[in-house]
Amino acid sequence: MALLMPAPEAEILARRGELLARLAKILPAKDIIADEIARRAFECDAFTMYRALPLVVVLPQTVAQVQAIMALAAQMNVKVVPRGAGTSLSGGSMPLEDGILLGLSKFNKILEIDYENRCAVVQPGVQNLAISKAVEAAGFYYAPDPSSQIACSIGGNVAENAGGVHCLKYGLTTNNILGLEVVLMGGEIVRFGGKHLDSEFYDLLGLMTGSEGLLGVVTEVTVRILQRPGVARGLLLGFADVESGARCVGAIIAAGIIPGGMEMMDNPTIRAVERFQPCGYPLDAGAIVIVELDGTQAEVDHLVAAVETIARDCGATTSKISQSEAERLQFWAGRKNAFPAVSCIGPDYLCMDGTIPRARLPEVLTGMERLAQQHGLRVANVFHAGDGNLHPLILYDASKPGDIEAAEALGFDILRLCVAVGGVLTGEHGVGVEKRDLMGEMFSEIDLAQQMRVKCAFDPNGRLNPGKVFPTLHRCAELGMMHVVGGALPFPDLPRF
Amino acid sequence: MRRTESTLRGSAPSAADDLAEIVREAAARGTPLSVCGQGSKAGLGRHTPTAESVTTSAMTGVTLYEPEELVLSARAGTPLAEIAALLDARGQQLAFEPMDYGPLLGGAPGAATIGGMVAVNASGSRRIKAGAARDHLLGFSCVTGRGEIVKSGGRVMKNVTGYDLSKLVCGSFGTLAVLTEVTLKVLPKPETEQTLIVSGLAEEAALAALRLASGAPCEVSSFAVLPNVAPGLPGPVAALRLEGPAISVAARRDDLALRLADFGGRVETLDAAASRALWTAVRDAAPLAGEGQIWRISTAPTQGYRFVDALRRAGAPLLAHFYDWAGGLVWLRLEPAPDAHAGTIRAALAPLGGHATLVRAGEDIRARVDVFQPQPAALAALTRRVKDSFDPAHILERGRMRAEF
Numbered sequence: 001m002a003l004l005m006p007a008p009e010a011e012i013l014a015r016r017g018e019l020l021a022r023l024a025k026i027l028p029a030k031d032i033i034a035d036e037i038a039r040r041a042f043e044c045d046a047f048t049m050y051r052a053l054p055l056v057v058v059l060p061q062t063v064a065q066v067q068a069i070m071a072l073a074a075q076m077n078v079k080v081v082p083r084g085a086g087t088s089l090s091g092g093s094m095p096l097e098d099g100i101l102l103g104l105s106k107f108n109k110i111l112e113i114d115y116e117n118r119c120a121v122v123q124p125g126v127q128n129l130a131i132s133k134a135v136e137a138a139g140f141y142y143a144p145d146p147s148s149q150i151a152c153s154i155g156g157n158v159a160e161n162a163g164g165v166h167c168l169k170y171g172l173t174t175n176n177i178l179g180l181e182v183v184l185m186g187g188e189i190v191r192f193g194g195k196h197l198d199s200e201f202y203d204l205l206g207l208m209t210g211s212e213g214l215l216g217v218v219t220e221v222t223v224r225i226l227q228r229p230g231v232a233r234g235l236l237l238g239f240a241d242v243e244s245g246a247r248c249v250g251a252i253i254a255a256g257i258i259p260g261g262m263e264m265m266d267n268p269t270i271r272a273v274e275r276f277q278p279c280g281y282p283l284d285a286g287a288i289v290i291v292e293l294d295g296t297q298a299e300v301d302h303l304v305a306a307v308e309t310i311a312r313d314c315g316a317t318t319s320k321i322s323q324s325e326a327e328r329l330q331f332w333a334g335r336k337n338a339f340p341a342v343s344c345i346g347p348d349y350l351c352m353d354g355t356i357p358r359a360r361l362p363e364v365l366t367g368m369e370r371l372a373q374q375h376g377l378r379v380a381n382v383f384h385a386g387d388g389n390l391h392p393l394i395l396y397d398a399s400k401p402g403d404i405e406a407a408e409a410l411g412f413d414i415l416r417l418c419v420a421v422g423g424v425l426t427g428e429h430g431v432g433v434e435k436r437d438l439m440g441e442m443f444s445e446i447d448l449a450q451q452m453r454v455k456c457a458f459d460p461n462g463r464l465n466p467g468k469v470f471p472t473l474h475r476c477a478e479l480g481m482m483h484v485v486g487g488a489l490p491f492p493d494l495p496r497f
Numbered sequence: 498m499r500r501t502e503s504t505l506r507g508s509a510p511s512a513a514d515d516l517a518e519i520v521r522e523a524a525a526r527g528t529p530l531s532v533c534g535q536g537s538k539a540g541l542g543r544h545t546p547t548a549e550s551v552t553t554s555a556m557t558g559v560t561l562y563e564p565e566e567l568v569l570s571a572r573a574g575t576p577l578a579e580i581a582a583l584l585d586a587r588g589q590q591l592a593f594e595p596m597d598y599g600p601l602l603g604g605a606p607g608a609a610t611i612g613g614m615v616a617v618n619a620s621g622s623r624r625i626k627a628g629a630a631r632d633h634l635l636g637f638s639c640v641t642g643r644g645e646i647v648k649s650g651g652r653v654m655k656n657v658t659g660y661d662l663s664k665l666v667c668g669s670f671g672t673l674a675v676l677t678e679v680t681l682k683v684l685p686k687p688e689t690e691q692t693l694i695v696s697g698l699a700e701e702a703a704l705a706a707l708r709l710a711s712g713a714p715c716e717v718s719s720f721a722v723l724p725n726v727a728p729g730l731p732g733p734v735a736a737l738r739l740e741g742p743a744i745s746v747a748a749r750r751d752d753l754a755l756r757l758a759d760f761g762g763r764v765e766t767l768d769a770a771a772s773r774a775l776w777t778a779v780r781d782a783a784p785l786a787g788e789g790q791i792w793r794i795s796t797a798p799t800q801g802y803r804f805v806d807a808l809r810r811a812g813a814p815l816l817a818h819f820y821d822w823a824g825g826l827v828w829l830r831l832e833p834a835p836d837a838h839a840g841t842i843r844a845a846l847a848p849l850g851g852h853a854t855l856v857r858a859g860e861d862i863r864a865r866v867d868v869f870q871p872q873p874a875a876l877a878a879l880t881r882r883v884k885d886s887f888d889p890a891h892i893l894e895r896g897r898m899r900a901e902f
Binding site: 444 | 563564565566567568588618620624625628629631632641645646647648649651652653654655656657658659660661662663664665667668669673684685686688708709714715716741742744745747748749752795796797798799800822825826850851852854869870872873875876879880882883884885886887889898
């Protein structure tokens, strides 16, 4: 099943020379990448299945330059694709052949650290982990920690509403930012929020977060920083099967305990991790659950004992409690390496990202196994167990004819299954191009029309990152006029791409 | 069409389809429609008399509650008190502690609906740690100003599928859509709580010093400075709340008390019951009780005191005030004035950042004065385009937030 992007507009391609000349008036030559070979480096993000050569890549260094680029793009009716560190797993920053790729990598400065107000003001190209490093000495950190945190940028985190292993307790990006500076299509600049809480009017800060680069270009982010908990300890629990592990996770939450992190891996993943970088996971376990408890010494000791008892009652076959910071980090090392490790057991993998109500895990697992067999592929599973976010890793071999298509088809079937049990297509990776054509599984045409109307409020000509998130493109005027009759929109025969 | 009850307030449909038809019909006529649950917050926002109204009061009932999954769904008109009781029976709660505006606005306590709570993005003193309604709304269904039934989000904890419209409806005061059903994240109640009360400090010193002392590892979940007499307490006092397992609360109380000793002042401990009573009062702005006009200001924690200081220097007739959210939330009660002191207040706040909302004043004043913080031109224009995207005919709660729509 080939992914169809909107056909490049001949009218834009024809004016590439003019565009380059006008960009040269905004940016120094070194910040414009027009050469084909150099542009190739940008042809995809971490969703590598699909690629496109951008019309031109620009790497501005100032907000004024971003404004000028956005004004020029609007004036020339050229598309723009914003890009942070290029680590999107859903193709959120996949370039368009008729679009400017606007890279924010040179916006890499931490502008202000304000400990008293518990926040930091940073440029969007700053690495996620760099924020925590910058405030570490003072005992602070930035809570959301996606697996890609050594590479991904905070601007990209805002675009995708990135999560991580600690978000059940500490929230996603959206719960950990206070303010944004955004350049709209056309070059207008707006600020949402600041160092204070809540919005004065509509919560556009919240709307921007997770909008996948379709509404505006983020040029500054004010993040909340938290004081690091005094103590953190990990438990490594082994279970005979995933179902017992899932039961234990449910029992911990039912007991009123919200751990700082709670992750689960199935046996194929455990084996892959142990082969990649041994970290003491029990190879014979059907599943392991890593539980991290943080807080004060007294609280953590109390909770560790409580969780250990619950695990025993749920039939844990092994139970290790970290006795040192090094051991705690070792428990996590395997989890953080799970994706690269899985490459050891299959040449390529496709990472899915559905979220399901946790109680439905056993039937979803059985269903996934059945689907994998149907498609003749294997699946390894990593779960953010506390919040029901699944990362099935579909193993395939890109060099084998038909394997890519089978992997994609299996991925789609797995996500359909997630939606069918009351879950969603994506918990933290974004829709991008990857899950775009599945949006109809979760939303009606009317639901999607409302979302597209919101986009029109920001980008009336549909020039910002088009072809992502929404399976069909509608002109804003048409959306405005559209009336829904009997639950169906007119123009059912509109071309889908 | 199913039977739609008519009340003094207007239509009270019990099904979303009927509500959609009412809205579509009003949109076709271009007739403004006021939207409410039980009307407990009718006095909030700009005052605009509207001939026709619709209430969600007949759309009630919890439709999903799975304690182990930390999720609850309810139809928009469900009384908040009913939901709180249901959660309480399972040792859970809405962690953001939604404020009850009733008493402050001269109404009865406990009259709010879950839909109204979302519509004003309610929160309480735990906002600094646990967030507001916006941080807990996982998904919703609504009828937009076009009369279309739209859903967004879901029932799972982690979801980035499509735009996060949940954030938009929180705090939109019904101006974008009429909520019909909401799904919220619920959390375990802390096992117990205690509050340390420090008296005998000057207001500025209390705010600055305690802000530094109150962080981890003590995990203070609420921090208020009450210069006026709080119920049963001598003022001015700083109050710091500790919540969690008993063993942890006790250890942190000792740790915190030790840190506070450096600042002078007398330190006392409130037990769980007294602590709960205090924070319920602070949540509902009870320390402001009395006649006058009331404002709520959100600013950076370090700016709260500077703002109040600037107001005093400008000669604003302050009758009462207090700080919550570690100094970032300022509640004011002032002697009445025809402009409710909007000019003075917003001028004092402008260099500090944040927003000021007029919470209580006469109807005529709330019709004249900008109740919500005015926005810069580009942001105001964008806000209006967002409104248009949901409600192009401007029929829902016309004038409630802005005179222009």
